[in-house]
Amino acid sequence: MFEYAPAPESVRPQIKEHYGLFVDGEFADAADGSVFKSVDPSTEEVLFTVAEAGEADVANAVAAARRAHETVWGPMSGAERGKYLFRIARLLQEKAREFAVAESLDNGKPIKETRDFDVPTAAQHFFYHAGWADKLEYAGLGPDPKSLGVVGQVIPWNFPLLMLAWKIAPALACGNTVVLKPAETTPLTALLFAELCQEADLPAGVVNILPGAGATGAALVDAAVDKIAFTGSTAVGRAIAKAVAGSKKKVTLELGGKAANIVFDDAAIDQAVEGIVNGIFFNQGHVCCAGSRLLVQESVADDVLERLKARVSTLRVGDPLDKNTDIGAINSAEQLERITALTETGGAEGAEVWQPACDLPERGFWFRPTVFTGVQQSMRIAREEIFGPVLSVLTFRTPDEAIAKANNTPYGLSAGVWTEKGSKILWAAERLRAGVVWANTFNQFDAASPFGGLKESGYGREGGRQGLEAYLDV
Ligand code: NAD
Secondary structure: OOOOOOOEOOOOOOOOOEEOEEEOOEEEOOOOOOEEEEEEOOOOEEEEEEEOOOHHHHHHHHHHHHHHHHHHHOOOOHHHHHHHHHHHHHHHHHOHHHHHHHHHHHHOOOHHHHHHHHHHHHHHHHHHHHHHOOOHHHOOOOOOOEEOOEEEEEOOOOOHHHHHHHHHHHHHHOOOEEEEEOOOOOOHHHHHHHHHHHHOOOOOOOEEEOOOOHHHHHHHHHOOOOEEEEEOOHHHHHHHHHHHOOOOOEEEEEOOOOOEEEEOOOOOHHHHHHHHHHHHHHHHHOOOOOOOEEEEEHHHHHHHHHHHHHHHOOOOEOOOOEOOOOEOOOOOHHHHHHHHHHHHHHHHOOOEEEOOOOOOOOOOOOOOOEEEEOOOOOOHHHHOOOOOOEEEEEEEOOHHHHHHHHOOOOOOOEEEEEOOOHHHHHHHHHHOOOOEEEEOOOOOOOOOOOEOOOHHHEEOOEOHHHHHHHHEEO
16 A cells, blocks of 8 residues: 555635624524534534524524515526526635535545535536526426425535535525525535625525524424425434424425445456445445445355455545545544444444554544444344444345345435446346436436435435426426
8 A cells, every 4th residue: 555645735714713694695693692613523623603593593584585585586587596506606616625625624524525526516506506597497397387485404414515505506596595504513614605695696585594403403394484305314304294294385305325235246346346435435424325235246245345345444544634535534423422333233233343454533533444244134234324434244146135135224215236237237226226226336426317215215306307396386
């Protein structure tokens, strides 16, 4: 393995000591004065303090969004709305480096991912939806589709800016106004995005950002909004579905996953190993569609595992702002505890654990990449979403067995298939109960491609023509 000298990112974004809520185009403190801290998970240092929205702030933000919808954004032509979205997309590109560094600081993910994936993909989402804004009547959703009104949006901490883009871009393109709550551990890029909206001269009230925790999210779900768009855990998704049942609110839920990544014996093994690594170690495994269950055909299992371990041993874990880093920090102490606890059940239930030798920084929240072999379907590490850099390896003998094992989960978000035979890919894709099936690749996203789950992974689609439907009265 090559020795690497540190290559730290030199740009530091201008982070304020304190941020307010972003309501009606202005930053302001919470009505009751509540604040909380955001921490750099790689050092445990406090980055800034931020106002925490309560019920009164939620009501204010929803009222501002309602006014903006009725007076400006709703009546505006699609072509004019599109111009604002193009402007936002271009500003995101201009400020890409600042956003990438800020995201790495607040979230702990490696700079090479925020720089090459999170920020460009977020900008792509705004470009893509800017293009739809004046073409909605051609989307196959009726001749004159109307906006819904005010949308409440709640997002998780694993892709803070990207999830914001997935939510805000289609909502605005379709003529809705939004109140978005970022996750409590990662509000920074949403606040920088609020500043960007000011710079883009977006009319006041079209985008409102309310930092806070679960109580803020619950208040937003209960508020006078026309739709709730949620990305997060299945447990909270279930609570939201209950809370809105019987109301006229439209709902989309993007929830958890426990994806199978299936390697058949005729696959190109080195490529498959890259795909396995990308599938589970990208973003520290904090990925809803992570390929957290590797299903490998028995005849090639030893070979795949040997090459996988050799590859994982080369991954560099450490400073998120170092451009050589492959695996950054775990996002919070709480998430680290969850990963540690679930990983311990693997050993206790009889699976064999393997971790590469690597030094971890002394401060911050860190977890070594982990591979479990000898995993049985009944074990918790095979059934529950760990949401960390932990891979559970199972084997199969026949293609039918692979499909049965892959589908043996309450989730249905994504799956991967590795084989050189096109016919086998189509055969497997037809049978896999998952919203997305990748073939000879993994974790590929495009604004034009709808994303979403089956079963307990939620309902509704984000992205593509299909994603527009969730934001239109059709
Ligand atoms: P979480 O459900 O705990 O939190 C998600 C968001 O919901 C946060 O902003 C949180 O503050 C808020 N929230 C918490 N309680 C709430 C309540 N009662 N009412 C309303 N909002 C509430 O999830 P998390 O731990 O932040 O994120 C990880 C989860 O998100 C994983 O399960 C992952 O699979 C899922 N996820 C899914 C997708 C997808 O597209 N399907 C994408 C990313 C993450």
